[in-house]
Amino acid sequence: MRRNGFSFFSGQILLKQIYLKSLRVWVSLLVLTCTSFVFLDLLGKLPSIFVDCILYFQGIPSLLRFIHSAGWASAGFIFVLLITVLFGRTYCSFMCPLGTLQDILIRIRKPLGMHKKRLVFSYQRPQNILRYGVLFLTVASCLTGSLLLLSLFDPFSQFGRIVSDMIRPLVVGVNNVLADIVEWDGFYFLYPLEYKAPHPSTLILPVAVFALLLYLTANKGRFFCNSLCPLGALLGLLSYRSLLTIAIDRDVCTSCGRCVMLCKAGCIDLREKQVDFSRCVSCFNCIRSCPEAAIQFRPSVLSEKKKVPRFQQERRIILTSLLFLFSFGSKNVYATPTKPRKPQVKNERPTTVINEKHFPVIPPGGKSLSHFFSSCTACHLCVSICPTGVLQPSLVEYGIDGILKPRLNTLKGFCNFECTRCGEVCPTGAIQPLSVAEKKQTQMGKTQFIKKNCVVETDKKDCGACAEHCPTKAVRMVPFEGKLKIPELDNKYCIGCGACEHICPVLPHKAIFVDGLATQGTAEPPKSKPITIVPMEDFPF
Amino acid sequence: MMKRRQFLKASTRAGLIAGTTTLLGPWASLLANPSPLSYDLVAIKNSTPDKMFDAGMKALGGMQSFVKKGQTVVIKPNVAWDVGPDLAANTNPLLVQRIIQHCLEAGARKVYVFDHTCNKWRSSYENSGIKAAVKHAGGIMAPGNSEKYFHPVRINGQSLKNTKEHELILESDVFINVPVLKNHGSTSITVSMKNLMGAVWDRGHWHKNDLHQCIADFASYRKPDLNVVDAYNVMMQNGPRGVSTQDVVNMKAQLISTDMVTADAAAAKLYGIPPDDVSYIRLAAQAGAGRKDLKNLNIKRIKL
Numbered sequence: 001m002r003r004n005g006f007s008f009f010s011g012q013i014l015l016k017q018i019y020l021k022s023l024r025v026w027v028s029l030l031v032l033t034c035t036s037f038v039f040l041d042l043l044g045k046l047p048s049i050f051v052d053c054i055l056y057f058q059g060i061p062s063l064l065r066f067i068h069s070a071g072w073a074s075a076g077f078i079f080v081l082l083i084t085v086l087f088g089r090t091y092c093s094f095m096c097p098l099g100t101l102q103d104i105l106i107r108i109r110k111p112l113g114m115h116k117k118r119l120v121f122s123y124q125r126p127q128n129i130l131r132y133g134v135l136f137l138t139v140a141s142c143l144t145g146s147l148l149l150l151s152l153f154d155p156f157s158q159f160g161r162i163v164s165d166m167i168r169p170l171v172v173g174v175n176n177v178l179a180d181i182v183e184w185d186g187f188y189f190l191y192p193l194e195y196k197a198p199h200p201s202t203l204i205l206p207v208a209v210f211a212l213l214l215y216l217t218a219n220k221g222r223f224f225c226n227s228l229c230p231l232g233a234l235l236g237l238l239s240y241r242s243l244l245t246i247a248i249d250r251d252v253c254t255s256c257g258r259c260v261m262l263c264k265a266g267c268i269d270l271r272e273k274q275v276d277f278s279r280c281v282s283c284f285n286c287i288r289s290c291p292e293a294a295i296q297f298r299p300s301v302l303s304e305k306k307k308v309p310r311f312q313q314e315r316r317i318i319l320t321s322l323l324f325l326f327s328f329g330s331k332n333v334y335a336t337p338t339k340p341r342k343p344q345v346k347n348e349r350p351t352t353v354i355n356e357k358h359f360p361v362i363p364p365g366g367k368s369l370s371h372f373f374s375s376c377t378a379c380h381l382c383v384s385i386c387p388t389g390v391l392q393p394s395l396v397e398y399g400i401d402g403i404l405k406p407r408l409n410t411l412k413g414f415c416n417f418e419c420t421r422c423g424e425v426c427p428t429g430a431i432q433p434l435s436v437a438e439k440k441q442t443q444m445g446k447t448q449f450i451k452k453n454c455v456v457e458t459d460k461k462d463c464g465a466c467a468e469h470c471p472t473k474a475v476r477m478v479p480f481e482g483k484l485k486i487p488e489l490d491n492k493y494c495i496g497c498g499a500c501e502h503i504c505p506v507l508p509h510k511a512i513f514v515d516g517l518a519t520q521g522t523a524e525p526p527k528s529k530p531i532t533i534v535p536m537e538d539f540p541f
Numbered sequence: 542m543m544k545r546r547q548f549l550k551a552s553t554r555a556g557l558i559a560g561t562t563t564l565l566g567p568w569a570s571l572l573a574n575p576s577p578l579s580y581d582l583v584a585i586k587n588s589t590p591d592k593m594f595d596a597g598m599k600a601l602g603g604m605q606s607f608v609k610k611g612q613t614v615v616i617k618p619n620v621a622w623d624v625g626p627d628l629a630a631n632t633n634p635l636l637v638q639r640i641i642q643h644c645l646e647a648g649a650r651k652v653y654v655f656d657h658t659c660n661k662w663r664s665s666y667e668n669s670g671i672k673a674a675v676k677h678a679g680g681i682m683a684p685g686n687s688e689k690y691f692h693p694v695r696i697n698g699q700s701l702k703n704t705k706e707h708e709l710i711l712e713s714d715v716f717i718n719v720p721v722l723k724n725h726g727s728t729s730i731t732v733s734m735k736n737l738m739g740a741v742w743d744r745g746h747w748h749k750n751d752l753h754q755c756i757a758d759f760a761s762y763r764k765p766d767l768n769v770v771d772a773y774n775v776m777m778q779n780g781p782r783g784v785s786t787q788d789v790v791n792m793k794a795q796l797i798s799t800d801m802v803t804a805d806a807a808a809a810k811l812y813g814i815p816p817d818d819v820s821y822i823r824l825a826a827q828a829g830a831g832r833k834d835l836k837n838l839n840i841k842r843i844k845l
Contacts, residue, residue, distance in 0.1 A: 043663070180689075188681060188682070188683050188684060191663075191684045191686070192684065192686065192687040192689065194686065194687070387661050387663070387664070388661055416623060416660060416661050416664065417623070417660075418623050418624075418664065418668070419661075419664075455748070455749055459751070461750075461751040461752065461753075461754075462727045462728065462751075462752045462753055462820070463727060463748045463749070463752055464725070464726045464727020464728070464748075464752070465744075465745070465748045467726035467727065468659070468725070468726055468727070468781055468782065469659060469782070470782070471782060471784070472784065473779050473784055476726060476779075477726035477727050483820070485726065485727045503659075503745070503748075505745035505746070505748040505749040506749065526779070526784035526785070527784075528778065528779060528784055528785045528787035528788050529778065529787075530787060531777050531778065531787065531788070531790055533777060533790055533813065535790060535791065535792045535793065535794075536811075539584050539586065539811075539840075539842050540810040540811060540813075541584070541806075541807050541810045541835045541840065
């Protein structure tokens, strides 16, 4: 019977299976390249439809988007679950950019001199407590309203932070050096790009993760994916009974061990001639390597009866919690985040009035702190592509829960009135897409004017930089002490873009600043009085 | 200290000039002395920006009076804001385009256009329509978004002692200032002198240290070879960025002068306020940067 099963998948079909690896390599490289382009689209040239298509199948972002607004636009993760049920964890080797990044690290470890001899993988025992522990804690913390663990462990967000925080400065640097070279005689072909460096502490996590990946890939292959990745663990649970699995034909296998040496997941147990398909990342290296074609991708019904998994118990708990998540998620069960801690705005010189801010400013379309906190996994895509660099990863401004989530840092820039880019690209729906008209009325914060800091008051000299930059004229100049003009605020027009604060020339405490809102509001559109002046017929001089 | 780029450029230019001078022989000296202009101010009305500029140039003896063959020209329009041309917050693209064409016809080697914008430079260049106009006319749109383009200069003014000026202004042979006349929240109006805030790097310093005096100080330091004031569409309120087309009046005027103070004084009158109400015009005239006594000047008035 078993032999019959194998003959079903032999011959032509089997021959073609050796191309599965090539298929995997090309698809994964394409996905990785496109995803990197999305993150490094510093000129904003990619159409948002392309961005949407590329990010559609990213597991966690798509799931989060689905939870908030179920629909086809956010159903990419269903596809991911479906192919996992059918073919196992193909997502991990085909579509996960962090997975492909690790494959590249594995591939290039030799030139890096990390191993003198050819690296040989061997069977690894499953780290069930670790992998399901991470999954369980992540899901549990999500249910209690904190995306902190998900933000830290989600592979897409980790990849995003590596590209945005580590690769982007390199790209900008190379561009600027090239720009410097080509423009020496007024040939402006490449323009210098601006890079607004984030707070150094925000780089610790991506750098540490990258270092960890370098170490793990050089020693244990895809250990991260099988022990620390919650999505990997989840997909592993689903792939237990996937329609197609990888299995070894005991009668044909000569135990040469070539497949084991190439198995990055360390999931081929040659002694038992078993493949732990829950840890298999479907790289198909083994199929390609087997000289006897003994290891194959074939319908699971045809393979031997599996051993009963030892961790049935854990599985049940996990699946129940996931069901819970699905059934209540759409109603936003995440508790409203605990009252954000007062941001710690540091001041160097307490000579003038301190700007007392209560909330950080969330990006336009972030809706509210609760919505934003229940969707954003800090992938830093918005940070990466923000044209003005005003979006910066936060440190503890949002509290521990909001660590690395983007906020408007008006020291670095201000939100461009016409720009809606962050909402267009946000893969999780944390920043909702807005039309330009909607964006122009989305109130992210309210402004406060501190007369005692203002140069017009202190020096009795004109300035007006804030009113100049205000796109809605929420700040306007009014007569003050004779011929001077001083800013006057009308917060009903204010959208909290931070232009006034950014440009205010006084230091260290600004004379005008934006305080974020817990829930974004709607500003009134700016008004213009009709003009009665008729241009003169003659010259007035 | 000479920058690498400047050194390369300077040596190339020195070579070129040496070459040209040898070729032209005794005639070379003619290039150095532009003939004195017939008018202190040319004011034009009732047509499109390009046609008004054509008429104005005709009155001044053509662009050849300002641009000689082989010279490099830098044009500094107002491209501060990321808004469309209809708001009149930036200089009219048609005018910029026509000026470039005149320069190239007069034999300019290269015509650069730049501004140190307030909004994002790339989108301001594009949405203002200036980038397309420059490309169409054959000019070069240069960036002003990085401090590396700005080099320290000594101003020695009352409030402004030092600043960093864009290298294209420092290096080009001819500097044409093309402001747009519009309302401004704190300085009442912005015209030629205020437009030069986009020629320097650290504007915040000006705002912090007596804005009007700094504008006047810089006007005494650097005088453009030509100022063309775009008053075709004039933003009369909510300036300098504007919020809607309701802020704009179609004035259909243009002012051309080599003197910024004269141009600004005349612009103030066009706008409908006495020039003395604008502190920087008063201060610049007092410092001798130019003349605001329009009554005593030779003005050519053209109605099309």
